[in-house]
Amino acid sequence: MSVESLQHEELVQLLELLCEDRLDHDQAARLEEIVLGDQGARRMYLEYLSLHGTLYWDAARGIDDESEVLEVGGAATEPVDRSPAAGRRTLVAVAVWASAAALLLAVGLSWRPAEPSAGPEIAVADPSGLPIIEKKDSAASGVDTGLTRRQPATIESTPAPQMANRVEKGSTVERVVSPDAVVPESKSSVNPQPSAGSLAEIVGFVDSRLAAQWQDYQVAPSPVASDAEWLRRIYLDIVGHIPPSNDVIAFLKDRRPEKRAEVVDRLLDDPDYVRHSTTIWSNLLVGRVERREVNRPAFEKFLRGSFARNRPWNEVVGELVAAHGRNDQNGATNFLLAHLNNDATPATAITARLFLGTQVQCTQCHNHPFNSWRQQQFHGLSAFFKSTRSKPIRGTGAYALVSGPFEEPPFYEDRRGVVHMAPAGLGGQRVDLKGSEHPRGELARLMTGDSDPRLARAMVNRTWARLLGHGFTTPVDDMGPHNPPSHPDVLDRLSQEFVASGFDVKRLIRWICSTRAYGLTSRMTNRNRIDHPETSGERLFSHVYTKPMSVEQLYDSLLVATQVDQATASDWESVADNRRRWRSQFVYSFETDENDEAVTFDGTITQAMMMMNGPLIREALSQQPGSVFHHVVHAPGSDIDRVKRLCLAALGRFPSSSEMRAITEMLPLRSSAQARQAPVSGPLAEGLQDVFWAYLNSNEFITVP
Amino acid sequence: MSEFRISTEIDGAEATMPAAGPREEFIKLFTKYQRRVFLFILSQVPNPVDAEEIHQEANVIIWRKFDRFELGTNFLAWACQIANYEVLKYRERQRRDRHLFSDEFVRQVASDAIEQADELEQRRQHLAVCLSKLRNKDRELIQQRYSAGESGKSVAELIGRPINSVYQSLSRIRRTLLECVNRQTQAQATP
Numbered sequence: 028m029s030v031e032s033l034q035h036e037e038l039v040q041l042l043e044l045l046c047e048d049r050l051d052h053d054q055a056a057r058l059e060e061i062v063l064g065d066q067g068a069r070r071m072y073l074e075y076l077s078l079h080g081t082l083y084w085d086a087a088r089g090i091d092d093e094s095e096v097l098e099v100g101g102a103a104t105e106p107v108d109r110s111p112a113a114g115r116r117t118l119v120a121v122a123v124w125a126s127a128a129a130l131l132l133a134v135g136l137s138w139r140p141a142e143p144s145a146g147p148e149i150a151v152a153d154p155s156g157l158p159i160i161e162k163k164d165s166a167a168s169g170v171d172t173g174l175t176r177r178q179p180a181t182i183e184s185t186p187a188p189q190m191a192n193r194v195e196k197g198s199t200v201e202r203v204v205s206p207d208a209v210v211p212e213s214k215s216s217v218n219p220q221p222s223a224g225s226l227a228e229i230v231g232f233v234d235s236r237l238a239a240q241w242q243d244y245q246v247a248p249s250p251v252a253s254d255a256e257w258l259r260r261i262y263l264d265i266v267g268h269i270p271p272s273n274d275v276i277a278f279l280k281d282r283r284p285e286k287r288a289e290v291v292d293r294l295l296d297d298p299d300y301v302r303h304s305t306t307i308w309s310n311l312l313v314g315r316v317e318r319r320e321v322n323r324p325a326f327e328k329f330l331r332g333s334f335a336r337n338r339p340w341n342e343v344v345g346e347l348v349a350a351h352g353r354n355d356q357n358g359a360t361n362f363l364l365a366h367l368n369n370d371a372t373p374a375t376a377i378t379a380r381l382f383l384g385t386q387v388q389c390t391q392c393h394n395h396p397f398n399s400w401r402q403q404q405f406h407g408l409s410a411f412f413k414s415t416r417s418k419p420i421r422g423t424g425a426y427a428l429v430s431g432p433f434e435e436p437p438f439y440e441d442r443r444g445v446v447h448m449a450p451a452g453l454g455g456q457r458v459d460l461k462g463s464e465h466p467r468g469e470l471a472r473l474m475t476g477d478s479d480p481r482l483a484r485a486m487v488n489r490t491w492a493r494l495l496g497h498g499f500t501t502p503v504d505d506m507g508p509h510n511p512p513s514h515p516d517v518l519d520r521l522s523q524e525f526v527a528s529g530f531d532v533k534r535l536i537r538w539i540c541s542t543r544a545y546g547l548t549s550r551m552t553n554r555n556r557i558d559h560p561e562t563s564g565e566r567l568f569s570h571v572y573t574k575p576m577s578v579e580q581l582y583d584s585l586l587v588a589t590q591v592d593q594a595t596a597s598d599w600e601s602v603a604d605n606r607r608r609w610r611s612q613f614v615y616s617f618e619t620d621e622n623d624e625a626v627t628f629d630g631t632i633t634q635a636m637m638m639m640n641g642p643l644i645r646e647a648l649s650q651q652p653g654s655v656f657h658h659v660v661h662a663p664g665s666d667i668d669r670v671k672r673l674c675l676a677a678l679g680r681f682p683s684s685s686e687m688r689a690i691t692e693m694l695p696l697r698s699s700a701q702a703r704q705a706p707v708s709g710p711l712a713e714g715l716q717d718v719f720w721a722y723l724n725s726n727e728f729i730t731v732p
Numbered sequence: 733m734s735e736f737r738i739s740t741e742i743d744g745a746e747a748t749m750p751a752a753g754p755r756e757e758f759i760k761l762f763t764k765y766q767r768r769v770f771l772f773i774l775s776q777v778p779n780p781v782d783a784e785e786i787h788q789e790a791n792v793i794i795w796r797k798f799d800r801f802e803l804g805t806n807f808l809a810w811a812c813q814i815a816n817y818e819v820l821k822y823r824e825r826q827r828r829d830r831h832l833f834s835d836e837f838v839r840q841v842a843s844d845a846i847e848q849a850d851e852l853e854q855r856r857q858h859l860a861v862c863l864s865k866l867r868n869k870d871r872e873l874i875q876q877r878y879s880a881g882e883s884g885k886s887v888a889e890l891i892g893r894p895i896n897s898v899y900q901s902l903s904r905i906r907r908t909l910l911e912c913v914n915r916q917t918q919a920q921a922t923p
Contacts, residue, residue: 073845
């Protein structure tokens, strides 16, 4: 062998080590020596790295897309040269169930929130996290562009780690967007005042305030969430279900930095945003339990209309508070009908709690021991509801919400037995209701006007909590001097901007979803361990707090993952019906004054049994044509592809290597060539059912990451 | 077909497109040269994950400086300049004793990489052909090696083969590919 070819061989060996990340420092020095010493070697180095990089770039995204999986056929991933020990086995049914349990364990173990990842690299964030893109020339391009149809013009990168510092120094980041570049996207009457800040300004402010606090507490934020984690989160948060496989694949393949911002916009325009918002608010406003006085379809229609048109929040609340008429004709009346019980007290309490973020129940009888609400204020608020009654309409099953003219202010007795008169009022404002035809209309005006900031603050706090996992206060609807917010400046700013935007709910969601904090992973690291509200009481938003799925999110996600509803081909109405029936098994009413209800959907035995053995899961695993499982079983390709697709459908990611190992050990997986010979059947079919079952029943499935 | 789909778009393809606004033009260039900028970075920072990270940082800057790019000039050279700066910043952040390669080496490689950019791009297109010529088993293995998040080590775990034998197979396959690309390139050079 010549000297040249000897050196060539050595070079290739070193390059191979480099490709597998196994090159030590001495070897690196040797590689350098060879490469720098010879032009041919330099060429070779670049050619090798270019080969390595191209393979990485083109393949890093796993299954490319739906059609391609189908084409993969002969090229699919059959394990090469399996050792006899790991060879095929025949599985009997018992073993299959045992293996399913083992799989559940494997899935569960491989996924733990709060896994510390050591090392300084945690501070390195991926700038593709969520760049905020703002259109520069919105003036030139018409009215309806606004924030919804943005094109990449300038990118403001929020998440990069240095960015936090940059924002603080206020030097490097150019604020390119003039305040008036923001155009309202609502088709209704949202009419922002000119002082509204741009997306970049608001998000930059929030990011810098949070980052400053991280520094004070000496915590480092968790890394940016992986694309798969982030996509699952944003889908569940905005449209209320997990992303379908195709969307996951398209998103993972997309390498453009603006892709996250685009998904936020797209989902806010999705009909499922309306559906999900309607579910959230109908649960809050009238509860899940059916009540005689409540016409749920009419109420949901009202909410759907409001969210679909993105009506200003103050307008919606005003309508709910002031509503009157028949509950089948004016859906908004159902809110108060659900809480009236012909007594103003529950209606007063829920109005204060949901819309003003203030808990006043106990001040009915005494001054609140902690908060500044006085007995008098409670009765001042309840005065507005005094003349409101619910009235059954004979022969129709419908109810009407009626309010007679205001007669006289209510009296109440304090604990010493002294009787007071309670003039109607809200906050510091008194209203003379004498002779008023419609006292609740007066209340709506007071609540939604500029003078009382609580409506905006309560909504900001609730929305923030819904998205990040915790609000600025706990409980989210108990705000006030006795329970100061964790980030008063952030809450203040977002509330001001929310008001300035004309109570634009979509815009509020977009701001929060664009913050650096929302883009972070929910996993904690060693350097933000104290940021754990349940144990330390600190909430720093240096990572996202995981949330359990709601009953509705779970149901809708199961449908997306399994498509059993496609298989049974039902219309929208019966889908909605099935969903209601399904969730009713989890909901119990306490029949209290305040219409309390509980959802036994918290990892209890009931839930576990429903999930594992319920008819929905059974259907999901049956091979009905049209279902995901049927599709996966009958698609061409290797069995490993099938496993990948089941994981993708359930968890929106590819199987981890430990899961894959567990599965290959338990199932007789075949190459695509073998798979072409015979359809999936017998132990293999059962095994794949188990895999899907395990994924659907994993903790990861029922958690919003 | 395998999962490796190597696009074969050629330089100057956009010349036939109808004239678009400067931003659209920029986006087109940006998208088109993504991979080549990544490969440029990888030549200096040979770990693909690190290289991807630097690439993302560079992308942010490239977007931000959109205004300062003159259409009609060499986009790749311009973008690589930015990328190069990001590589240096990355190396500054990293502790010196963690540097695999010296500053001199990185400088040299970067300037070579720019010189040979077009040639490397040619080779990349031949790679598509070579991949399709691989034996199925080999293609499957290399595909597993490079699919989401895998390394030689995790592939070995996954398929239950001794790790060294997997390294050997991967090495053999990469050499085969390199050889094949060499032949393709020569064949094209001598009509």
